[in-house]
Amino acid sequence: MPVGTTFGHWISRIIAVPQLKRLAAGEVPWTPLRKSVSDSTVVLISIGGVHLRSDRPFDLNGDPTFRVIPKDARPADLAISHQAYDRTDALRDINLVFPIERLRDLEAEQVIGRLAEEHYGFGLMGSARRLMPAIKEVARRISDSGVDLALLVPG
Numbered sequence: 001m002p003v004g005t006t007f008g009h010w011i012s013r014i015i016a017v018p019q020l021k022r023l024a025a026g027e028v029p030w031t032p033l034r035k036s037v038s039d040s041t042v043v044l045i046s047i048g049g050v051h052l053r054s055d056r057p058f059d060l061n062g063d064p065t066f067r068v069i070p071k072d073a074r075p076a077d078l079a080i081s082h083q084a085y086d087r088t089d090a091l092r093d094i095n096l097v098f099p100i101e102r103l104r105d106l107e108a109e110q111v112i113g114r115l116a117e118e119h120y121g122f123g124l125m126g127s128a129r130r131l132m133p134a135i136k137e138v139a140r141r142i143s144d145s146g147v148d149l150a151l152l153v154p155g
Contacts, residue, residue: 033148040148042107043116044069045138048090048097048155049082050121057081058123064130066138067121073100084124085155097155116147 033040049058051067058065058081069078075094080087090097100119106112120138125131142150 035148037112037149038110039113041114041116041146042103042112042149042151043142043145043147044098044100044103044119044151044153045122046098046120046153046155047122047125048085048153049080049087049123050078050094050098051081051123052077053079055079060124062126062130063123064125064127064134065123066134069098069100069119069121071100071104071115071117071119073119075101080155082123082155087155090155097153099151099153103151113148116142116145118145 050069051058052069052073054077055067057079058067060081060083078094078098080090080094080097087097095101098119098121100115103112103115107115118141120141122131122134
C-alpha cells in the first residue's frame with residue numbers, strides 16, 4: 001500500500017471517523033428541496049484539496065481554510081493539494097473529485113437549473129473545531145447566492 005494511502009487510512013481511523021460518529025442523524029439540519037432539480041441552482045463543494053493553480057496550495061498537514069473556484073474554471077486551471085488519498089486518477093481527470101464539467105453538461109441539458117457562480121474546495125481539514133469559521137463563511141456565501149442544492153464530493 002502506498003504511503004499516502006496508508007496515511008489516509010490512519011487519518012480516517014483517528015480523526016475523521018470519531019468526529020463523524022459524534023454527529024447523530026437527529027442533529028443534522030436536513031432541508032427538503034422545495035423546487036425541482038431542473039429549477040435549482042447547484043454549488044459544488046469538494047473536500048479533495050482542489051483549488052485554482054493561481055491560489056496558495058492547502059497546507060498538507062491540515063488546513064481549515066477554503067478556496068473559491070469560479071464556475072468557468074477549466075480543468076487546466078485546477079490543482080490538487082492533498083496527500084491523504086491516491087490522487088493518480090484525479091490528476092488525470094479532475095472531474096473525479098471536482099465534477100464541474102459534468103455539472104456544466106447537466107446545466108446544458110437542463111437537468112439542473114444553473115450552476116452557482118462560485119464553488120468551493122477544502123483540503124485536509126484536521127480539527128472540526130478549527131474548521132467551523134470556514135464552514136460558516138461558505139454557508140453564508142452559499143445562502144447569499146441563492147443556492148438550492150449543494151453537491152459535496154469527497155477526495
